[in-house]
Amino acid sequence: MNHPFVISEKIIQKAKSLGFADIGFSKATFLEKEAIQLEKWLQQGLHGEMKYMENHFDKRLDPRLLVEGAKSVISLSYSYFPENDVATTMPYKIAKYAYGEDYHIVIKDKLQVLVDYLKQEVGAIHIRSFTDSAPVLERTWAERAGIAWIGKNTLALTKTKGSFYFLAEIICDVEFIYSDPVKNYCGTCTKCIDACPTQALYEPYKMDARKCISYLTIELKDEIIPAEFKGKIQDWMYGCDICQDVCPINARSKAHQEDRFTINPTIAALSKSDWEDLNKEMFDQLFAKSAIKRTKFSGLKRNIEFLNMKK
Numbered sequence: 001m002n003h004p005f006v007i008s009e010k011i012i013q014k015a016k017s018l019g020f021a022d023i024g025f026s027k028a029t030f031l032e033k034e035a036i037q038l039e040k041w042l043q044q045g046l047h048g049e050m051k052y053m054e055n056h057f058d059k060r061l062d063p064r065l066l067v068e069g070a071k072s073v074i075s076l077s078y079s080y081f082p083e084n085d086v087a088t089t090m091p092y093k094i095a096k097y098a099y100g101e102d103y104h105i106v107i108k109d110k111l112q113v114l115v116d117y118l119k120q121e122v123g124a125i126h127i128r129s130f131t132d133s134a135p136v137l138e139r140t141w142a143e144r145a146g147i148a149w150i151g152k153n154t155l156a157l158t159k160t161k162g163s164f165y166f167l168a169e170i171i172c173d174v175e176f177i178y179s180d181p182v183k184n185y186c187g188t189c190t191k192c193i194d195a196c197p198t199q200a201l202y203e204p205y206k207m208d209a210r211k212c213i214s215y216l217t218i219e220l221k222d223e224i225i226p227a228e229f230k231g232k233i234q235d236w237m238y239g240c241d242i243c244q245d246v247c248p249i250n251a252r253s254k255a256h257q258e259d260r261f262t263i264n265p266t267i268a269a270l271s272k273s274d275w276e277d278l279n280k281e282m283f284d285q286l287f288a289k290s291a292i293k294r295t296k297f298s299g300l301k302r303n304i305e306f307l308n309m310k311k
Helices: 004-017 032-043 057-061 103-122 138-144 191-195 213-219 248-252 272-276 280-286 291-307
Strands: 022-027 072-079 127-130 165-172 236-238
Touching (some): 004 103, 022 138, 032 057, 072 103, 072 138, 103 127, 138 165, 213 236, 213 291, 280 291
Antiparallel strands (some): 072 165, 127 165
């Protein structure tokens, strides 16, 4: 087997060739501090209707329960920052991460190439890859791998690339050269907290998901959005980028080079009345490969109707 340094360098180069922005390595272990924080967050009910967060509690905190004999967590990031931010011109806004093809599919394809490459280099190994698809505390592992710090808006931030990127992980029973954590550069800035129109960010590094616009427009299933949020969602019909858009670090974001993340021009050109008249057939056609399918046609219509209720 190759020396940990050699294989670390090889996987870094391969990941970069696939378009990943950053890659880091951390030792697979039990997340003791995060266990206390997660348990408290769940006990307070701050996860709202996201009941899946209560499932597989032990696995969320120990990657060795996900992969037999796991020794390492490889953390990766992939930019989705668009060259043209159509949210500034669309009558109803979509979070940037959902502009193009569903990231689960795009990133999964790239992770599989990395997994195959690692097997080729190392031989028979236990290995699994994930991108927002399993009980994995992605931001924590990104922080441990030295590719990001967790900002006051609870998102993973990098000094040179901001926060508009997807996270992914490869868990395996291979040892690498482990990374050092990076410095937190949030400093005294509270722009993300000050800008949150629903006060979901109620204090630095703390999120009440029940008030988050992304939660209200995506995760809140089969329910009417509470009336207390009338006039506060600011034309966001799917997700929200407010706390990222105001972050000074994101002024350094560079446009992605992934064609599959480019928004369909037909979607970008829809008028206010087009969205309001959207039917199920058109929804299925436009969003067949989109993450927007998550909210379903009924959810998107509900969101648009809520935005048009008298303030």
